[in-house]
Amino acid sequence: MCDTCGCGQPDQSFRIQKPQNPSTHTHAHEHTHSHGDVAHSHTHEHSHEHPHLHEAGQDAGHAHQFHDASHEHPHGTQIMIGQDLLAKNNLLAERNRGFFEARHITAINLVSSPGSGKTSLLEETILALRQEIAFFIIEGDQQTMLDADRIHKTGVPVIQINTGNGCHLDAVMIQKAVKELDPSDHSMLLIENVGNLVCPSLFDLGETRRVVIMSTTEGEDKPLKYPNMFRTSHLCVINKTDLLPYVDFQIDKAIDYARQVNPHLEFMEVSVKSGKGLENWYKWLRQNLS
Amino acid sequence: MHELSIAMNIIEIAAEEKDKAGGGAIQSVELEVGTLSGVVVDALQFALEVSVKGTVLEHAKIDIHPVEATASCNRCGLSFPVGDLFTSCPHCQSFDTRLVSGGELRFRSFILE
Numbered sequence: 001m002c003d004t005c006g007c008g009q010p011d012q013s014f015r016i017q018k019p020q021n022p023s024t025h026t027h028a029h030e031h032t033h034s035h036g037d038v039a040h041s042h043t044h045e046h047s048h049e050h051p052h053l054h055e056a057g058q059d060a061g062h063a064h065q066f067h068d069a070s071h072e073h074p075h076g077t078q079i080m081i082g083q084d085l086l087a088k089n090n091l092l093a094e095r096n097r098g099f100f101e102a103r104h105i106t107a108i109n110l111v112s113s114p115g116s117g118k119t120s121l122l123e124e125t126i127l128a129l130r131q132e133i134a135f136f137i138i139e140g141d142q143q144t145m146l147d148a149d150r151i152h153k154t155g156v157p158v159i160q161i162n163t164g165n166g167c168h169l170d171a172v173m174i175q176k177a178v179k180e181l182d183p184s185d186h187s188m189l190l191i192e193n194v195g196n197l198v199c200p201s202l203f204d205l206g207e208t209r210r211v212v213i214m215s216t217t218e219g220e221d222k223p224l225k226y227p228n229m230f231r232t233s234h235l236c237v238i239n240k241t242d243l244l245p246y247v248d249f250q251i252d253k254a255i256d257y258a259r260q261v262n263p264h265l266e267f268m269e270v271s272v273k274s275g276k277g278l279e280n281w282y283k284w285l286r287q288n289l290s
Numbered sequence: 291m292h293e294l295s296i297a298m299n300i301i302e303i304a305a306e307e308k309d310k311a312g313g314g315a316i317q318s319v320e321l322e323v324g325t326l327s328g329v330v331v332d333a334l335q336f337a338l339e340v341s342v343k344g345t346v347l348e349h350a351k352i353d354i355h356p357v358e359a360t361a362s363c364n365r366c367g368l369s370f371p372v373g374d375l376f377t378s379c380p381h382c383q384s385f386d387t388r389l390v391s392g393g394e395l396r397f398r399s400f401i402l403e
């Protein structure tokens with residue numbers, strides 16, 4: 001099972017909730033109804049193209065036969081599908097992305113292990129930039145409203161997604177949350193993903209930028225242990241640099257490892273606690289405003 | 291766990307495709323999972339075991355084919371097999387590579403009775 005969250009129930013329901021609003025909506029079995037509207041596009045893809053099969057080297061020789069899409073087998077009929085298992089999430093993520101682009105909304109997906117400082121960074125950022133940027137926040141957590149309550153205190157609109165047994169946010173959850181949050185044009189949507197470096201890496205939310213945060217209290221080898229996450233991120237924020245005198249963490253080594261996984265990754269060293277380096281983060285956010 | 295979400299996707303795709311094919315019982319399913327896809331085959335197998343009950347895949351045999359990973363160097367163009375996402379190009383030592391195969395998460399086919 002998933003080492004990170006240890007969850008084991010095939011229950012995929014999630015819950016979206018605003019801090020000030022006690023009424024809740026539980027979206028049970030989200031996968032069943034939410035995907036209904038995208039099923040048609042797969043129908044079309046299926047009947048006349050199997051581009052993925054051509055890409056898989058080992059299948060190249062068979063690919064042409066698949067246009068016919070069925071084979072008689074001694075015990076039944078083989079139906080070729082060739083569909084990406086994440087196709088539905090990817091499709092919905094692209095719809096989210098299109099919506100964000102059309103509305104000039106910059107969506108940032110913040111990922112890290114639990115405790116790296118995502119919520120703290122959001123709180124500081126909101127306090128520092130709220131006069132110049134309209135922020136909207138989505139908080140992802142398995143169970144609690146704690147982080148949304150922290151953000152709510154700053155006064156900016158926030159919505160909590162509780163993923164229950166799920167250990168990552170996905171594009172459907174973002175679509176629903178965005179509908180309720182209703183971010184304004186030219187705003188910045190900051191999404192705090194569930195604290196976990198494995199699962200969120202596979203699920204595109206439609207974000208403009210993905211930011212991975214690691215802190216000096218973690219191992220420098222995180223990028224090698226969780227390469228998918230570092231490979232799919234645009235920026236790596238190294239937080240808690242105020243603790244460098246007290247911990248063994250070697251920043252250069254961490255950056256070297258991360259560059260091996262993703263030579264295009266940008267880096268930023270900050271201490272949310274002391275404020276050191278946060279100017280660079282603010283500059284990066286401003287540059288990425290759409 | 292993300293393997294569980296992926297297991298749910300597999301069941302959904304199977305149900306949709308079975309309907310399109312006009313029904314019948316699904317005898318077996320073939321999946322392709324790249325060795326660097328981020329999905330652990332054992333975890334996926336387990337996730338499927340706990341989720342297929344009462345679905346179109348309840349009695350289906352599920353074959354998961356691993357797909358070996360190959361990277362291509364963005365600097366010199368060499369293709370080479372890789373076992374992880376942080377191996378440099380054996381020719382020019384660049385880490386600027388992209389995965390050509392090994393990232394697959396794909397529903398390849400099923401057999402209807």
Ligand SMILES: Nc1nc2c(ncn2[C@@H]2O[C@H](COP(=O)(O)OP(=O)(O)O)[C@@H](O)[C@H]2O)c(=O)[nH]1
Pocket residue numbers: 112113114115116117118119120121195239240241242243270271272273274
């Ligand atoms: N020393 C130090 N502690 C920090 C810093 N940033 C956050 N923390 C602390 O780290 C803990 C986890 O932070 P939080 O923002 O909740 O992390 P999250 O789980 O990623 O949202 C809290 O006790 C924070 O006060 C920092 O720059 N320096």
Ligand SMILES: [Mg+2]
Pocket residue numbers: 118119120147192
């Ligand atoms: Mg948090």
Ligand SMILES: [Zn+2]
Pocket residue numbers: 363364365366367368379380381382383384
């Ligand atoms: Zn090379």
